[in-house]
Amino acid sequence: MKIGRIVIAVIVVAAVAFTVYRFVGSKKVEVVTDTRPGVMTVEPERRDIVIYTEQIGTIAPTQSVSVFPKVGGEALSVNFNVGDNVNAGDVLATINSDALTALKIQMDAAKVTMNDTATALSRTQALADTGAVATQVLEQARSAATSAALNYEAAKSQYELQSSYTSIKAPISGVVETKGVKVHDMIAQGTAIATISGNSGMEVKFGATVDVQNHLKAGDQIKVLHNGTEYNGNITEISNALSSSTGLYDVKASLEGEALQSGMKVKITLLKNKADNVLTLPISAVMYSGNDAYIYLYREGKAVKKNINVGIYDSDYIEIKDGINTSDKVISTWSNELYDGAEVLLSQNEGVESSADETVGNAETESAGNK
Known part of the structure; x- marks a missing residue:
């Protein structure tokens, strides 16, 4: 009986212990989480x-001159082609001008008149020496001869000037970019027969918006990219008036690089805005x-x-x-x-x-x- 009671007591203690373990020993510790972000x-x-922007520009010669005839007429000879190198003073073309023919006639007529009045003066002078004519008649003969000589000189100068215009000469040394005349073409004053790019280098021209123009000044450096090659340039000219054709401010910059040719399109990197x-x-x-x-x-x-x-x-x-x-x-x-x-x-x-x-x-x- 005593042993039985001990066994029962052990079983009761074990049951109590198991219950305590279930409800106390196995309880989890509460997790505290900070919810602040x-x-x-x-x-x-x-x-x-510093903010940069990219623009598209066009390569152009620094010096470019269009050649215009000063008299109209038929082209007798044309001595150039596109791509030719020419020197200042070279004869590009010659013209046969109808106006020059008229001036030649006027000059010849003035010469005849001059000779006639000179002859008349000589005769009058001889008569005056003998007292056959009055001094007043001699003075009139002298005036007529002098006037005729002046008219001839004027006609001659005009003829020679217009004659020089029939030979159209290159105003600068450079490369011929365009050709606008052929032999026997009728050429009018004000019509360009050629465009010559000077040998003084190339520049890039582009348009700038007002916010870009406000931050540009002469001498600023720019970067020009063409076919993967980068060239340096410096701004030389900034317009203060908007272009009527583009609505932008025209800007020019000189370039370093002989590989760039007139008419090429290039990418330009330049300053757009800056805060120091x-x-x-x-x-x-x-x-x-x-x-x-x-x-x-x-x-x-x-x-x-x-x-x-x-x-x-x-x-x-x-x-x-x-x-x-x-x-x-x-x-x-x-x-x-x-x-x-x-x-x-x-x-x-x-x-x-x-x-x-x-x-x-x-x-x-x-x-x-x-x-």
């Missing part, structure tokens, strides 16, 4: 922001509501919304005109849990908050009985 911060920095030593933030730190820009500042564990005014920006940074200073800590990570006054958790690598504020435990702990 984690954020990282940056401090505003001063830097330069301005306060900046990474673009990712700035958010917008409509057209209004804002940021979140980190202050004593909270996100504080701050409206700002922004300026120009490149691919990485944006200019901050006002609203913050260099000592502010700006939240640079986005979260849909951010709002003005929201409690946030500064990332551990910021060195501000310890891991004690982060999630306690990774998952459920082991049961107390297995520790």
Whole structure:
């Protein structure tokens, strides 16, 4: 009987122990989780922001002259072709001008009149020496001879001048770019027979918008790309008036590189905008509501919304005109849990908050009985 009671007691104790183990020993430790969104911060920095733009330009000779005849007529000879190198003064073409024929007739007539009046003066002078004619008659003969001589000289000068125009000469040395005449063509004044590109080098011409034109000045360097080869250039001329044909400001720049030829299309890289030593933030730190820009500042564990005014920006940074200073800590990570006054958790690598504020435990702990 005594042994039986002991067995019963052991069974009761075991049952109690099992019950305690079920309801106490196996109870899990509660997991405490920090629900604040984690954020990282940056401090505003001063830097330069430089923005470049690309334009398409056309290569042209620095000096280009169109050749026009000064008299009209038939082309008797044409002594050039496209691509020829010519020197200043070379005869490009000759013209047979009807106007020149008329001037020749006038000159010859004036010469006859001059000779006749000279002969009359000589006879009158002889008669005057004998007293056969009055002094007044002699003076009239002298005046007529003088007038006739002047008329002849004028007609001769006009003829010689127009005659020189029948030989059309190259005004500069260079390469013939265009040809607009053939032998026996009738040429009119004001019609170009050729275009000559000078030997003084090449330039690139392009149009600039007003925001680009405002940041350009003579002497600025540009980069020109053609078929994978880059050339350097310097701006030489910037128009202050909009072109009626393009609506842009015409710009010219001299170029280094003999491989570039007139008419080539090239890509130009030049300054579009620049801000020196301005306060900046990474673009990712700035958010917008409509057209209004804002940021979140980190202050004593909270996100504080701050409206700002922004300026120009490149691919990485944006200019901050006002609203913050260099000592502010700006939240640079986005979260849909951010709002003005929201409690946030500064990332551990910021060195501000310890891991004690982060999630306690990774998952459920082991049961107390297995520790």
